[in-house]
Amino acid sequence: MSVRSRQPSEPEIPESEEEVLPARGQRKQRTRDALIDAALQLMNEGRSFNSLGLREITRVAGVVPTSFYRHFRDTHELGLVLVEESALTLRRMLREARRAGAPVKDMIRRSVQVYAAFVLANRLHFLFIAGERTGGSPVIRGAIRNEVDQFTAELTQDLRHLAIFPQLTPDSLQMICGLVVSTMLNGATDILDLPPGDSAQLIEDTLVHQLRVIFLGAQLWRDE
Amino acid sequence: MSVRSRQPSEPEIPESEEEVLPARGQRKQRTRDALIDAALQLMNEGRSFNSLGLREITRVAGVVPTSFYRHFRDTHELGLVLVEESALTLRRMLREARRAGAPVKDMIRRSVQVYAAFVLANRLHFLFIAGERTGGSPVIRGAIRNEVDQFTAELTQDLRHLAIFPQLTPDSLQMICGLVVSTMLNGATDILDLPPGDSAQLIEDTLVHQLRVIFLGAQLWRDE
DNA sequence: TTGGTATGTCAACAATCGTTCACTAAAAAT
DNA sequence: ATTTTTAGTGAACGATTGTTGACATACCAA
Numbered sequence: 001m002s003v004r005s006r007q008p009s010e011p012e013i014p015e016s017e018e019e020v021l022p023a024r025g026q027r028k029q030r031t032r033d034a035l036i037d038a039a040l041q042l043m044n045e046g047r048s049f050n051s052l053g054l055r056e057i058t059r060v061a062g063v064v065p066t067s068f069y070r071h072f073r074d075t076h077e078l079g080l081v082l083v084e085e086s087a088l089t090l091r092r093m094l095r096e097a098r099r100a101g102a103p104v105k106d107m108i109r110r111s112v113q114v115y116a117a118f119v120l121a122n123r124l125h126f127l128f129i130a131g132e133r134t135g136g137s138p139v140i141r142g143a144i145r146n147e148v149d150q151f152t153a154e155l156t157q158d159l160r161h162l163a164i165f166p167q168l169t170p171d172s173l174q175m176i177c178g179l180v181v182s183t184m185l186n187g188a189t190d191i192l193d194l195p196p197g198d199s200a201q202l203i204e205d206t207l208v209h210q211l212r213v214i215f216l217g218a219q220l221w222r223d224e
Numbered sequence: 225m226s227v228r229s230r231q232p233s234e235p236e237i238p239e240s241e242e243e244v245l246p247a248r249g250q251r252k253q254r255t256r257d258a259l260i261d262a263a264l265q266l267m268n269e270g271r272s273f274n275s276l277g278l279r280e281i282t283r284v285a286g287v288v289p290t291s292f293y294r295h296f297r298d299t300h301e302l303g304l305v306l307v308e309e310s311a312l313t314l315r316r317m318l319r320e321a322r323r324a325g326a327p328v329k330d331m332i333r334r335s336v337q338v339y340a341a342f343v344l345a346n347r348l349h350f351l352f353i354a355g356e357r358t359g360g361s362p363v364i365r366g367a368i369r370n371e372v373d374q375f376t377a378e379l380t381q382d383l384r385h386l387a388i389f390p391q392l393t394p395d396s397l398q399m400i401c402g403l404v405v406s407t408m409l410n411g412a413t414d415i416l417d418l419p420p421g422d423s424a425q426l427i428e429d430t431l432v433h434q435l436r437v438i439f440l441g442a443q444l445w446r447d448e
Numbered sequence: 449t450t451g452g453t454a455t456g457t458c459a460a461c462a463a464t465c466g467t468t469c470a471c472t473a474a475a476a477a478t
Numbered sequence: 479a480t481t482t483t484t485a486g487t488g489a490a491c492g493a494t495t496g497t498t499g500a501c502a503t504a505c506c507a508a
Contacts, residue, residue, distance in 0.1 A: 025475080028485060046362045050275040054466060065466080067486050074466085131359030134413045138270045141417075172433070179407065179434045186406045189358045193365070209396070210403045217441025251505095252455065278496060289496080291456050298496085 032071045034061040036085065039078060040124040043131065049079055050136045079132075079140045086125040087147035093118050094154055102162050108215065112187075112207050116200045119188045130188045152181045164215075169223050176218045183210055256295045258285040260309065263302055264348040267355065273303055274360045303356075303364045310349040311371035317342050318378055326386050332439065336411075336431050340424045343412045354412045376405045388439075393447050400442045407434055 038060035042052055054075050058065045072078045093115075103110045119126045133144050156177040159165065165173060187207045191200050262284035266276055278299050282289045296302045317339075327334045343350045357368050380401040383389065389397060411431045415424050 025485085027475095031485080048272050048274040048360045050272040053464080055464070064487055066468090066488085069467085070485055133359075134357065135355030135359050136272045138417075175430055175433050176437060178430070179437065182407070182410050183403065186410075193362075206399055206402070209399050213400060213403065213441035213445055214438060215441070216444055217437040217439070220440055220444060221437055255456080277494080279494075288457055290458085290498090293497085294455055 028070070031061065031063055031067060034063065035068065035071060035078065036081065037061070039075075039082065040128065043127060044124055048136060049082070049128065049132055049140070076137065076139070079137065080143055082128055083132075083140060083143040083147060086129045086144075087151070089122050089125040090129070090147065090151050091154070093122075094151065094158070098158060108211050109208050112204050112211065115184060115187075116191055116204050116207075119191050120200070123192060126188045127192050130185050130192065133185065148181060148185070152177050155181065165218050165221075167223075168218065168221060172218075172221060172223055176214065176221075179214060180211065183207070183214070252294070255285065255287055255291060258287065259292065259295060259302065260305065261285070263299075263306065264352065267351060268348055272360060273306070273352065273356055273364070300361065300363065303361065304367055306352055307356075307364060307367040307371060310353045310368075311375070313346050313349040314353070314371065314375050315378070317346075318375065318382070322382060332435050333432050336428050336435065339408060339411075340415055340428050340431075343415050344424070347416060350412045351416050354409050354416065357409065372405060372409070376401050379405065389442055389445075391447075392442065392445060396445060396447055400438065400445075403438060404435065407431070407438070 035057055038057045039049065039052055041060055042056065043049055052075060054068055055065045057075065057078070058068050072081070096118075097111070097114065100114075129144060129148075132140055133148065134141065152174065156170075156174045159177060160170070160173060165176075168176070184207070187203060190203045194200060194203070259281055262281045263273065263276055265284055266280065267273055276299060278292055279289045281299065281302070282292050296305070320342075321335070321338065324338075353368060353372075356364055357372065358365065376398065380394070380398045383401065384394070384397060389400075392400070408431070411427060414427045418424060418427070
């Protein structure tokens with residue numbers, strides 16, 4: 001939950017395994033991470049980011065309110081950092097999917113399964129993206145839209161190289177990928193709304209069905 | 225902006241034209257409407273419903289904070305009323321579409337045009353639905369989901385009677401309608417995000433393209 | 449006309465909010 | 479060894495929050 005990627009400014013020769021290499025300015029990174037985690041944690045309780053208070057966040061992070069300003073100008077800036085971080089998770093998913101290659105048989109079903117598992121494994125990030133993608137602060141919504149558009153573009157490139165829809169113009173392929181992505185993000189909301197123990201099977205089935213219809217239509221599409 | 229459908233409890237014989245027919249208990253309805261309008265107005269400024277304060281709403285409504293409790297238990301309850309009211313707008317749209325009949329020629333394009341116009345004409349309600357459908361309070365989100373599901377079911381019925389997809393099972397048709405509805409709601413977000421003067425033509429084109437792909441896939445779909 | 453009901457107002461409360469300033473302590477740089 | 483820098487603390491501010499109770503005023507029914 002609080003495991004977080006460190007990005008040391010100057011990675012010297014690692015002496016040991018953990019917590020040793022860089023200066024102790026890593027303490028800063030730790031509380032910064034605590035603040036980010038606190039915000040995500042609060043949203044996991046069913047709150048929207050916009051309604052989070054600065055003091056509230058620092059309280060959960062276990063820091064005094066004034067410490068917040070050592071890391072972010074205001075909660076708004078924290079939100080933009082959350083966008084970046086969540087977008088990183090999106091790209092990581094795409095990278096892993098790329099590494100796994102394209103399963104020729106039952107590709108959609110497999111992809112949806114992997115996706116659903118990934119959403120659950122990165123619950124907080126998807127909760128933020130899917131939740132703040134609409135509503136909430138216009139600036140944050142815009143930032144998310146940019147990241148999602150970029151993600152869509154990358155997905156489009158991948159599909160283009162796979163040559164699944166050779167007859168589609170780049171624009172058509174892009175639009176279809178946009179449809180696919182928004183459908184997947186809608187599915188993420190549904191998955192995250194599930195009671196903790198429940199299976200996502202039904203949602204996965206729906207998602208598979210919808211995506212198959214889209215892909216069927218895309219295969220037969222002819223730009224006039 | 226503040227024109228609101230009155231539903232007088234006992235519409236007697238109207239003596240004059242306005243403000244005369246029913247008891248003066250209509251004053252209650254007016255401030256209640258003012259509160260609802262105030263909330264929508266604040267959300268139109270880019271705020272999410274969850275972040276609205278009770279005092280804030282009453283201030284915009286031009287009432288003292290304590291008056292709020294004469295109409296709603298808390299802001300949460302106001303939210304549920306907003307869901308009802310917005311859902312009414314949804315149904316109104318469907319009813320009008322039904323009355324207009326199904327244009328056989330270029331049906332998707334025409335529908336999208338009408339839809340885009342309807343979204344702009346009912347900006348606040350669509351802003352609420354599209355914005356609070358994800359994120360925000362779980363209860364409100366659940367209520368919206370119910371209304372949207374019901375809307376989807378009605379749309380499914382309509383399409384079934386039109387017999388556009390005679391080969392689809394009811395379940396398949398429902399799933400496809402779900403895909404259509406969420407695609408349309410996504411489009412609503414895009415339309416509402418447009419700068420005031422801009423044309424929605426580009427978004428409409430994208431929407432038409434996506435829906436055509438979906439319908440193309442749906443026509444050729446065969447349940448195994 | 450009288451009395452009850454209900455809508456809106458006013459004053460006040462404890463709590464929380466975001467933000468400031470001065471200060472401590474420890475790491476980094478000199 | 480000394481200075482500088484900086485992450486975190488603590489106290490305090492004015493403002494705003496949700497909620498309460500008592501009060502006024504106008505409506506409705508008797």
